[in-house]
Amino acid sequence: MSTAHSDHDHPAHLAHHFETSAQQMESGKLGMWVFLATEILMFGGLFCAYAVYRANNPDVFLFAHRALDTTWGAINTAVLLASSFTMAWGVRAAQLGQKKLLIGLLIATLFGGAGFMLIKTVEYKAKWDHALFVGPSNAYYHDNGTLADPGEAAHSSEYIEKHGDTDGGHGGHGDDHGAGHGDAHAAGHGDSHAGDHGGDHGAQADAPAPAASKIAAPAAPPTGLHADLLTHKRPVLGAGESLSTGIGAIQASHKGSHYPAFTELDPLNTNRTHIFFQIYFAMTGLHGLHVLIGLGLISWICYRAGGPMTRALLVPGLFVSVGIYFVFVWWLVSANSGWFPTTALVAAVLCLIAGALWGAKNVALTKPNPDADSEFSPGYYTPVDCVGLYWHLVDLIWIFLFPLLYLIH
């Protein structure tokens, strides 16, 4: 858009088809808002899927969400909000022509976004470790109504129930429902051993018996996870349960605890437990992708806003940051076996070396050049504004994701 004109007194940033800078800026902002509407609708689809599954399987969400780490989630919310603040301040700085401040704030925003991704990595890693990952790497995964690996599911359930009780975010009521929970657990165990075990999982001869027994829902009729249940539109109800799905009813049916244990889920819900995680990964994954795109956009803005030195250091700096990120990933997974830790380490080293060399070269060759100064001025900062809007949207979506996924009651 920076085309030079000879006939008009167009400033360099003004594209040929606009008459005034104000018109160009308004157009850019309008376009950006319209684009953001498309983003909201795209996520809207996911929220819709979420709502459908949650409305149909409230117990699954009550049970499974406790695998998520509320403390990290809350910290991440704060981090992202802070970065939104620095971004907004950055837009203001651009408007006032405070170039140094603008660059500082953009870099601060970059750190916020990067911190968010870092924390997200920690969380994803924990899910991976406890077989709660996306797709078939989820302990509750099944095809045709039978858990692929009941033993693993039992392990994961144990983790979820314990983790949910100790997770900081639920601290307020951790004590009381923790106790109630233990009871429910023991009772569930006993029941299923006594009653349903043989009938339900006789077919899975190779599954470890105590683990398999955890799958059987104590209150459910002795049908277990059979494919024919998939055709039922409603959860199968045990004797004495009511169809009401209000929180009160759920609590009552969970022996006083806020949250059901896996063994308390009815068969249809057991079947859908993994769907919670699939939706979680779909939503946070797509959101994470948006954060990454946002980081790219902010870097681009930073480059355009910067003087020669900023420009010389920015891209190498990004390489170094990615390198540091991979070091962190390597540190996280170093205990794991397989190809992944080595790959992370190699990637880290490569990025660090490339960034350092490139940075050194750029610094050595950069001369102060007054012409290569910031592209932005109080008369033209539309790109900063638009990227800012995008970043706020990314933040806003997280503000919805966090309570919907982490804070289910």
Next chain:
Amino acid sequence: MSVIPTNPSPPSAPGTDVVKAKKGLYGDEDNYITHGKGILSWLLTIDHKRIGLMYMVCVLAAFFIGGIFAIALRTELIWPGQTLMPWAEANTNWKLYNQLFSVHGAVMVFMFIIPAIPAILGNFALPIMLGAKDVAFPRLNLLSWYCYVGGSLFFLWILTGGVVGTLFGLENMPWYFPKGIDTGWTFYTPYSTDTNTGVILATMGVFVLGFASILTGVNFIATIHMLRPRNMGWDRLPLMLWSLYATSVIQILATPVLAITMLLLLAERVLGIGVFDPAKGGDPVLYQHFFWFYSHPAVYIMILPAMGVISEVISVFSRKHIFGYSFIAASSLAIALFGFIVWGHHMFTSGQSPLLNSVFSLLTMSVAVPSAVKVFNWLATMYNGKIRLDTPMIYALGFIWLFTIGGLTGLPLAALSTDIHYHDTYFVVAHFHYVMVGSTLFGFLAGMYYWWPKMTGKMYNEKAGQIWAWMVFAGFNLTFFIQFIAGSLGAPRRYADYDPRFWKYHFISTLGSYVLMIGLFGVLYNWVSSWRSGKKAPANPWGANTLEWHTPSPPPHANFEDGHEPEGVPPYDYDGWDYVSEEEGYVRKEGYVYQGH
């Protein structure tokens, strides 16, 4: 881009241009086609007119490909039993048939009919009709073309796999080189999660094509809001632009939902997340809701631009101010909004609740109201007009006929009791071909003929244009009207073979499709030959008053001649133009002032 030189630059480079802008076609003239030479001046252009032409080449190619598949489909159906590959096992024929109708549907919907009018005619005409130099975001516009091409490549890829697989009798080809696609254009789960054909590539293709659509929509909305000239309030916006605006709104609001649907389907295929797969605890009806939440509004993405074209053409060729301007404009928006609350009518037999069914049924019928408003206004416009039956007008009249039939047959489909009978029969096929081909394609052809002199600077052969138009009309009706009858008798859609009692319907339909094909090739020949050797077009061959007719044909690079500052005019006021026979076109009256109508 630099400023247009005031003296015409002599064409010097040898004729390497893509579109027939060879030396000699335009002599020394400086217009947007001759402005800049060489293939790169096209591939890197940000001129909306050139992007419109590039879209035209690609979209017509897609139409050609989709058409080949249509003819193959109809040929398989000409007799009962196997027809296309009589030497092969029946099973091979049937599988081939599934591939044919899937590729036909997907290519026609996503690569032809959705982009046809907005991306070709809209891109070309919208900024000029606004008196603007370009769309608001020219580079996004180019990006949209590249998205279109990129998305289309996925389909070509699938298609190549299908051809190779069929020729060599291969089954179980790898996902990155799949044997065609056999899910239908709707990609319904759970079949689409199970089939080993090209669902992964198709979802990626549709996703990328969706981006092209969204970018065009964003661009049009911003352009119409921000780049209107002096004296063009919303009440002077040509109806074509109103309908493109409404279309863009749908593109913005619906396409992202398709995008997430495709992403989830992709995740289903690649990661196995199972959200739509009942075997994994997922909900296949949710897929249908998602899909139709996009795809019903999408049918209005297809029809609304055509309605815009028709509003222009009917008024111009009746030499009369459009009747009920504000009703037509408002009904475009009404259709766009209503379109979002009726998607459930595709799912009456999916097991959704009876209450939902009744609500969707009622809402669906209400969409017929704004559609009918338009039809009545067009008829009222023609009443007492001085009607000129040029080719665009023939297509426009055809549109009114066919859209009326298509729209009215939507009503029995929207009624619950009758839909149980009609669902998944040829009645539905006939219905949507009447609205998509009979209406959108006719609107597209009307628009192409209407703006052809402006786009190419050449007049087409009017006689030939009319003859081909009648042939297309006859072929179309021959092909599809009979399908209403076959469908009422219970002929199911999407089957490669059929009960011999349906033979005569299929036979006639297939013959009709050949007539239609010949007619369409005639149209193509008509265009190509006029571009190569047609007479030079006047600035205003039709005496229309929207701003694109206030500039030479073809327009200069900057849309209007230097020093001409376009201003809004009453778009349907024809009193300011005189026919001048030496020009073979209309010339603006000296010092004309609009008096109101």
